[in-house]
Amino acid sequence: MEAKSQSLVPESYAINGGDGPYSYAQNSLYQRGIMEAAKGMINEEIAMKLDIQKLSLAASEPIRIADLGCSCGANTILAIQNILEALKRKFRTHPTPEFQVFFNDQVSNDFNSLFASLPVLGRQYYAASVPGSFHGRLFPTASLHFVYSSCALHWLSKVPKGVVDKTDPAWNEGRIHYTGAPKEVFEAYSDQFAKDIDSFLQARGKELAPGGLMALLIPAIPDVISHPQITTGSEPELLGSCLVDMEKMGIVSEAKVDTFNLPIYFTYPKELRQIIEGNGCFSIKRMEILNIPKQHIVMPEPRQRTLYLRALLEALIEKHFGNEIIDQLFEIY
């Protein structure tokens, strides 16, 4: 086996590491809310749907859990703790197995920060990290028993090709996302998302042991909202207009703005279901829109929204435009 797929995917989308004021760790309350909302569902599914017999663990084989696209904050550790407790309840009547947890993210993720934040006392699992894109293979065949991924699958493996190609109908002139863009741009993003989820499911289909479960928390748009409606006034559009303003001020070049696009796509439940069913590696046990309590007060101020966006996107923007523009860009934003 050659880990070929790893080389096909750009490794440029890690979010801000460390724990400074612009770090993801300090600006991911929204993700925490999502995790909390999913907790009950995950507990129920592990209790009701995980089939210990079907897992057919070998003697002394540990339960292996993976968090894909974990980043480096505290949310991943809390999420894993919850999954672990649900699994331990499940094994109450069996000899308690050992647990091994694999934290995955892009090679450029700040794993040093992640390791520094792992609990030392009373940690009930062996921890490991796995660098690389989850759009390719990361683990040996049938070696995982529970896969978790939260707020990560909306990141595309790359910006769709046509979007940065002047000769393509999907060329996205003067914008950095499909928000407010012609239909062709949106479709190019949508196609890329479908391809990426398909690659993700192909890889996990090989890595998950028979009887294993996967819980994916994916930011999405309700089916009832059609694409142009939701997109007006969104963060990417606003950030894009800031970049266009900076272009007009002569700070960044037009070519730079035209070739920059956010590799992010927000799917619809219906679309996602179609992709998963078309892929065929997994059957959907449950699919729900999470009710995130206090969603409206999690990020009350523009300043906090800016910090949140900066934690997510700084590395990506810096790579394309250089780091001189970052402070000014988020100031304007």
Place this chain on the structure above:
Amino acid sequence: MEAKSQSLVPESYAINGGDGPYSYAQNSLYQRGIMEAAKGMINEEIAMKLDIQKLSLAASEPIRIADLGCSCGANTILAIQNILEALKRKFRTHPTPEFQVFFNDQVSNDFNSLFASLPVLGRQYYAASVPGSFHGRLFPTASLHFVYSSCALHWLSKVPKGVVDKTDPAWNEGRIHYTGAPKEVFEAYSDQFAKDIDSFLQARGKELAPGGLMALLIPAIPDVISHPQITTGSEPELLGSCLVDMEKMGIVSEAKVDTFNLPIYFTYPKELRQIIEGNGCFSIKRMEILNIPKQHIVMPEPRQRTLYLRALLEALIEKHFGNEIIDQLFEIY
């Protein structure tokens, strides 16, 4: 299972990360020589002593390899590549298994650099890293098939207690190591080493699958040389005298020098054999003093020796004395 042991061991001995002029990656030619010298031996032992039947791999189970105390340089990747090729030759007549490699070092190791240096194209194994002290448990029971550790086991889990205790016969006044010190100091180091190796072997005894092999490359002193002879003029003694000079110049306090000791011990083959046999978890298949070719030209200049020592010890010295003294200390050295 609780990973209790992890909390008992201080996490302060990681060597210099990154790839700057003072990094370990740029100053570890000596370790490269050791690895090259061990290559043939490891190949032979895998070919002759590894018992595939006894490993009794489950269906689709990967071969799991661990490099303990891997640091963050290129040497670890070359060493693993060699082990992998030897294992693949071994499995020539069987279906080729998948391989998963675990790179271990202290939590404070620069894993970000390690991941950045992993080969992307043609890598024939799934990579993961495991943070924590190898003096405690790091992996699930019976989950490893080949364990490798090079130039790491001479690092003690801590400075022996008595050595920094004014009331203890082993108090090591005005020195930073057992070199040139009274017998009691040497014995305190020797006792700590025996305890540490015992903990290491206990942990590995549980983690290595039956039939698995372990290759340990440990810096040691030939049995024929008794302790006071080798120690005069050694690096630690010289570095200690530099610190004492700085104390006389009023740059560092006497108390700081008296409480600083290097947590490093160079064992003897005879002593190591006794510890391993006394522990009882492993049988020794082969034990040899490596013939390192070109040893005398690997580190020809004092400047290079200084860089090498700085890469190894800077973090440790900085933690105790603060970073103001580092440049001046290695200047004097």
